[in-house]
Amino acid sequence: MNVPIRKARLIIDKPGAASWNMAVDAAILESLTPNSPPTLRFYQWSRPTLSLGYFQSLANRAAHAESQVLEVVRRSTGGGAIVHEHELTYSLSIATPTQRTGASHSMYRTVHDCIITALAEAGLKATRFGQNLGQKKSAEPFLCFQRRTEEDLIVSGYKVLGSAQRRGAHGILQHGSLLMAASTGAPQLPGLLELSSHSALQRLGVESTDRSGRGLVQMLATRLAAAFQVNWDSSGLSRTEFERAEQIEADRYGHPNWTERR
Amino acid sequence: MSRNPNRLLYAKSHEWADVATQGDSKVATIGISAFAIQQLTDLVYMDLPKVGAKVSAGEEFGEVESVKAVSPLYSPVDGEIIEVHSELPENLDRLKEDPYDFGWILKVRLTNDVALASLLDHAAYEQRCNEEA
Numbered sequence: 001m002n003v004p005i006r007k008a009r010l011i012i013d014k015p016g017a018a019s020w021n022m023a024v025d026a027a028i029l030e031s032l033t034p035n036s037p038p039t040l041r042f043y044q045w046s047r048p049t050l051s052l053g054y055f056q057s058l059a060n061r062a063a064h065a066e067s068q069v070l071e072v073v074r075r076s077t078g079g080g081a082i083v084h085e086h087e088l089t090y091s092l093s094i095a096t097p098t099q100r101t102g103a104s105h106s107m108y109r110t111v112h113d114c115i116i117t118a119l120a121e122a123g124l125k126a127t128r129f130g131q132n133l134g135q136k137k138s139a140e141p142f143l144c145f146q147r148r149t150e151e152d153l154i155v156s157g158y159k160v161l162g163s164a165q166r167r168g169a170h171g172i173l174q175h176g177s178l179l180m181a182a183s184t185g186a187p188q189l190p191g192l193l194e195l196s197s198h199s200a201l202q203r204l205g206v207e208s209t210d211r212s213g214r215g216l217v218q219m220l221a222t223r224l225a226a227a228f229q230v231n232w233d234s235s236g237l238s239r240t241e242f243e244r245a246e247q248i249e250a251d252r253y254g255h256p257n258w259t260e261r262r
Numbered sequence: 263m264s265r266n267p268n269r270l271l272y273a274k275s276h277e278w279a280d281v282a283t284q285g286d287s288k289v290a291t292i293g294i295s296a297f298a299i300q301q302l303t304d305l306v307y308m309d310l311p312k313v314g315a316k317v318s319a320g321e322e323f324g325e326v327e328s329v330k331a332v333s334p335l336y337s338p339v340d341g342e343i344i345e346v347h348s349e350l351p352e353n354l355d356r357l358k359e360d361p362y363d364f365g366w367i368l369k370v371r372l373t374n375d376v377a378l379a380s381l382l383d384h385a386a387y388e389q390r391c392n393e394e395a
Contacts, residue, residue: 055307055327078307078327098394099275103331106362149330164333
């Protein structure tokens with residue numbers, strides 16, 4: 001039986017301010033209706049930024065000296081802090097027919113499997129971390145890429161991809177970060193450029209100097225279209241979404257009350 | 263006394279409400295269902311609102327983080343929060359064992375009964391959960 005191909009939206013954004021990047025994801029999630037098509041968005045950060053997990057305390061950043069000078073934003077998703085410098089950030093927003101709660105493991109699995117396959121075809125072995133070790137939150141490291149959960153992708157013992165989700169009234173947002181190279185804000189965390197051979201990077205279509213991951217965008221979009229059985233339409237945000245994002249940026253992600261809320 | 267889940271009302275968003283008369287007003291004790299807690303798996307954080315805050319049916323009153331997902335909590339009723347279970351966020355592991363007694367989250371003094379009519383009884387909620395599962 002042929003499954004009908006749905007129309008979906010692909011947004012490839014220029015590097016943006018941290019508060020704007022988070023506001024756009026929130027506006028897309030809030031604007032979902034039960035019939036909305038999925039939206040896949042790739043974006044980057046105009047300045048190196050530390051993003052805190054939703055429940056992390058701002059004071060905890062004092063324990064991580066290398067990222068002290070970076071701008072900070074609080075995400076709507078949970079997990080650990082991320083240094084956004086040499087990485088590719090994606091978000092995927094999908095409407096859900098009923099109000100569900102908790103993580104969508106199938107969504108994690110589908111996105112991460114696409115990346116595992118793409119890396120494998122280039123000769124790079126990435127594996128899911130598998131069953132987590134049941135660490136208590138008190139033992140969790142500050143940085144996301146030093147934590148391990150079941151769906152995280154590991155290359156040569158290092159985490160290169162982590163994602164997190166947030167539920168909304170009519171759908172779910174998953175955003176994630178593919179680490180391309182170590183940054184000055186987190187020099188202890190190598191990315192794909194440090195963990196791959198020159199020939200593997202060539203097969204991936206990534207220049208050895210491309211620390212942005214831009215070279216991966218079209219290839220990942222194609223794989224995700226096949227996995228989710230959609231055709232991408234490259235329309236941008238609707239006027240309503242854009243205006244909502246401006247409001248959310250002003251009220252939430254660009255406001256100290258949000259960043260300093262815990 | 264244990265709360266009987268068969269006698270509670272449920273929102274489609276998986277919160278339960280136990281409505282009782284106190285003096286001249288009705289008070290709803292609110293929590294999240296055993297089904298939702300199972301879906302959430304390991305809970306790590308919960309945000310609660312403050313006493314005195316107003317809540318509206320269908321609107322968020324708090325958030326919970328499970329491993330890899332933040333999910334909103336929605337009020338099943340309209341009213342004013344008169345009590346929050348402040349011990350709960352530090353004891354989330356007990357939610358799974360005891361969602362209907364230790365797991366209460368809020369007590370809300372109702373400002374009207376309107377939202378109660380759209381809540382599900384246990385049988386209807388269970389059927390909905392079976393369909394979702």
